[in-house]
Amino acid sequence: MYLSLAFVRFLESLPSALAVGLLLLPRLIGEDGGRFRVPVAAAAVFRALLGFVLLYLIARQIIPAERPIDSALLWEFTLGTSVGKAWIATQIVAFVFAGLAVARLFVSSDLLDRITLWTGVFVLAMVSVTGHAIDDGLPVWTQVSFLLHTAAGLTWLGGLLGLIWWMFTAHEKPPEVAAKLAERWSMVAKVAVGLVAVTGVAMAYENVGSVPNMLATPYGRLLTLKLALLCAVLLCALAIVRYMHRRPADAFNVDWVGKVGSLEAVFGLGLLGIAGYIAVITPASHETDIYWPLPFRLSYIATWGQKPIFPSPIWWWAIAAGVLAIVAAAVWWTPATREKRLYATPAATIAALFCLAVSFSTEAYTDTYNDPTQDFTAESVTRGMTAFSENCVGCHGAMGEGNGPMSKDLKNAQGLKIEPADLTAPHVGTHTIGDIFHWLTYGGLSGVMPSFSHVLDVDDRWDMINYLLMLSSTNRSRFIGPQAMIQWLIAPDFALAEPKLADPGEEITTFYKLRGKPTLLSFARCNATGDEKAALDASLVKAAEVAHAAGAHHVTVYTGDCPAFAKSREPLRPAAVEKAYSIINRYPNVPYTPEIAQAHFLIDRSGFVRARFKQFGPDDGNASQFGAQAAILAQEPIVEINLHSH
Incomplete structure (x- = not known):
């Protein structure tokens, strides 16, 4: 279905592009273009009629295959979907263009020619509307880039095809006329290709997502091939430009320019074919099945x-x-x-x-740029922690420091002693999460660590990786204090319970959705008595007050008899949240415990843990320090979090 839809999009774009090219070229040298009127009209009509085939194929791609498409269903699809409405808009413009092109057969008018030309360019721009540009989730500048990209690219291709037609059918024209046309077309082509390049970068930024995706996804690999063909096009264009600069003043080799132009057009048709296909397949940034084809990758961090x-x-x-x-x-x-x-x-x-x-190269695997199937949440981290304790502590140790009970006796196939990796060491950050997934799936590099694919399914492995992301931060997280640090520690997401006094229309259901302004995440176990109980209650009440005064969100994970006034938004599964955050709630020379007696994490508006307060005492200055830092963090730009650069 993808190939059929791509082929029809190719057939739909080509005639309208040729029609625009044949309308444009005569105007560059003042010709009336009368000999091109019939081809222009035929191409415009063909484009308009082919639109109905495109509608059927689009509907067939979206509507389940077991459901037959009849006229009633097609009519409902056309009027009831955004894709169908977009098709109606493009079809109206296409028929207007066809009508104007046919009118030129009977009326000779410079104004009519101009209107027909610009309507044709608008038809070319509308080609993208029935592709990825229909996604209303894209930024406006990306949607505009789609329109400009297709308009400029197809105008260039149509003009190039028209130039070849002109060169091979105008032998009676003086050489200086052909040279004049080639020079003026060259200026138009430079503007069009420049616009294609600029808008192409904007579109790739949104649809590819990362440089590795250029080779790791079908969309990216096709886009890479498209860039290679574009380079071939530019080389052909450069050859023509060099000839134009060096040719004798009174001569112009029409046949040679036509042949080089034909080769350029072949590459251009290849560009159009690829563009039609990638317009209907999944963009690289949305791809989940990512396959890295090279045994290496480039990385500054790892080298x-x-x-x-x-x-x-x-x-x-x-x-x-x-x-x-x-x-x-x-x-x-x-x-x-x-x-x-x-x-x-x-x-x-x-x-x-x-x-x-x-x-800059380091070893890579087919899974190196895989995306996780499990979100980075507290629930996932706790599941991964359980899987780690059941399968990995024998070698890596309870806290992943490479000191498990079996670590002293590990040897590889050659009998050499192998030490398990310290999963809290800085080297962990030199690997992608896909690398770790590969080792969990196929075994470690040393040959000692076995494959866990038969023990842990895909989701279980990604849960463990989410836990390892937290675990790898434990050595550095020991030193998190009241002074804000740089952005490096990602706060795991978790589900929030419905607040008792929710604002009307408020739909904040996860910790992630609090991003946009700083958040104070407070933990406490109110199981003390006497003076300790009073001091803890005072600290929790103060935490609620400073969060409110700073205009920050406040989320509380409290157990026991904590003061009601100090409570704010609460997690849906507090035990999982406490256990996940306990991994980074560590201090030097303090034994690890999965319970958090009291801690207050300052999360910035992007979702990074930036500071930690043990308590808010009356004379420790933490309250004023929190307020000052929350004000600074509120002014920082939002940074998009990427687990691949952990």
């Missing part, structure tokens, strides 16, 4: 970020890159080697870039 000691392979590759870059510059600027610089300099530059890339 230079580890501060490699000289000498090492990383240093040698970087030095080689520097030497080759110097050679490339020397060849370019040395007079004696100028004859060879067109070949030697690019070759040396490419070799330098290759060596530099190798210095």
Whole structure:
């Protein structure tokens, strides 16, 4: 179905693009374009009629296959869906364009020609409306980019096809007329291709999501191929431009320009075919089945970020890159080697870039950029903690520090002693979550850690990875204090219970939805008595007061007889939330406990843990420090959290 829909979109775009090109080219040199009127009208009518086939295929793709499509259902789909309404809009414009093109067969008018041309450009822009641009969840600038991208790209392609037609059917024209047309079309093409490049970047930012997705997803791989074809197009265009600059003043080789233009058009048709296909498949940013095809990836954190000691392979590759870059510059600027610089300099530059890339490369797997099937929530973390305690503590230890009871006796197949990884060490951050998923699925690099795919299903493995993300932060989290730190520790999400005094229309159902302004997350177990009970109650009441005074959200995870005034929004599953956050509620030389006697975490508006207060005492200054820091955090820009860069 995808191929059928993509093919029809290709057939729909091509004739309207050619019609616009044949309308535009004669205007560039003042021709009346009379010999192109019949082809323009035929192409416009064909485009309008083909729209009905497109509607059926779109409906067939969305409506379940077991449900037959009749005229009544198709009518309901057209009038009752956003895709159908968008199709109506495009079809109206297409028939207006067809009507104007047919009218040109009987009426000669410069005004009619102008109106027909701009209506055709509008038809080209509307091609995207029945594709990904229909997604109303996209930002306005992205939706506008879709319209400009298709209008500019198809105008360029149509003009190129029209130029080839003109070149091969205008042998009686003087060479200077052909040269004039080629030069003026070149200016239009530069603007169109420039617009395609700018809007293409904007669209890729929204639909691809990351650089790795360019190779790790079907959408991204096709977009990479599209970029390769665009480079081929630009090389052909460059060849024509070089000829235009060097040709004799009184000559113009129409056949040669036509042949190079034909090759450029072939690449352009390939671009159009790919564009039609990626318009109907899942964007890379929405893809969940991500396959990384290379055995390596580029990473600063995993290479230079580890501060490699000289000498090492990383240093040698970087030095080689520097030497080759110097050679490339020397060849370019040395007079004696100028004859060879067109070949030697690019070759040396490419070799330098290759060596530099190798210095940044680290091992990768098919799962390296996999996205988790389980959200980073407190519930997931606690499930992962249980799975870890049942399967991993023998080697890695109860807190993942590589000191389990079996750690001293581990040996690989060659009999060499192997030490389990310390999962709280900084090296954990050099791996992607997909790397960890791969090792859980297929076993560790040393050959000692077994595969857990037969013990843990996919969701269980991602639960464990969410726990490991928390666990890997424990060494650094020991030192979280009242002074705000940089953004690095992600606060796990959790479900919120319905507040007793909810505002009308309020739909804050998760901790994640509190993002936008700072939040104070308070934990307490009110099981003390006497003076300890009074001091704890006073601290909790003070926490509620400072959160309210700072304009921050307040979420409380209290057990026992805590003061009612101090309570605010509460989690739906408090035990899971307390257990998850207990992993990072650690202090130096204090034994770990899954219970939190009292702690107050300051979460910024992006969802990062930034500070922690043991209590809010009358004379410790924590209340004033919280207010000052909450005011600063409220002014920070919101940063999108990405678990892949944990």
